[in-house]
Amino acid sequence: MPALRLMDGPQIMGIVNVTPDSFSDGGEFSSHAAAIDQGRRLAADGAHIIDVGGESTRPGAGTVSAEVEIARVLPVIKALAKDGIKVSVDTSKPEVMDAAVDAGACMINDIYALRRPGALEAAARMDVPVCLMHMQGTPATMQDAPCYEDLGGEIREFL
DSSP: OOOOOOOGGGHHHHHHEOOOOTTTTTTOOOOOHHHHHHHHHHHHTTSEEEEEEEOOOTTTTOOOOOOHHHHHHHHHHHHHHHHHHHEEEEEEHHHHHHHHHTTOOOOEEEEETTOSSSSHHHHHHHOEEEEEOSSOOOOTTTOOOOOOOHHHHHHHHHO
16 A cells, blocks of 8 residues: 655645535546546546545435445545555544555545544554544534634644
């Protein structure tokens, strides 16, 4: 698996959502072939890492099982990693983290910031970089009147 060296400076991340209900691409890459082609295209266009997600996290999105998420992302991760492309997995489920890293992902991108049961332990066990996101609530509720008194301080405390 290609190593991700965070000290190399800023890294451009290309996003490939292998979901039928993505807010950013409208499900355009929900087939494995389309997602793999898009990942290759993004890498050729200069993306340093391709982030592959199998569960929509748009506001109001429903959840999918780990099995469905794995079935969506693994073929894409394997193909891109085989091509020597650095791949991250966009997931909050420990089972998906494990399967994705085993398949060649070199980073975990977790919008729940490792707060789901077992996620912190899974990420520590895999020894790969992790991207954490702050949000109030869940993807279904995060846009419902978020309120901060000290934005920077509250995000630092959260993380």
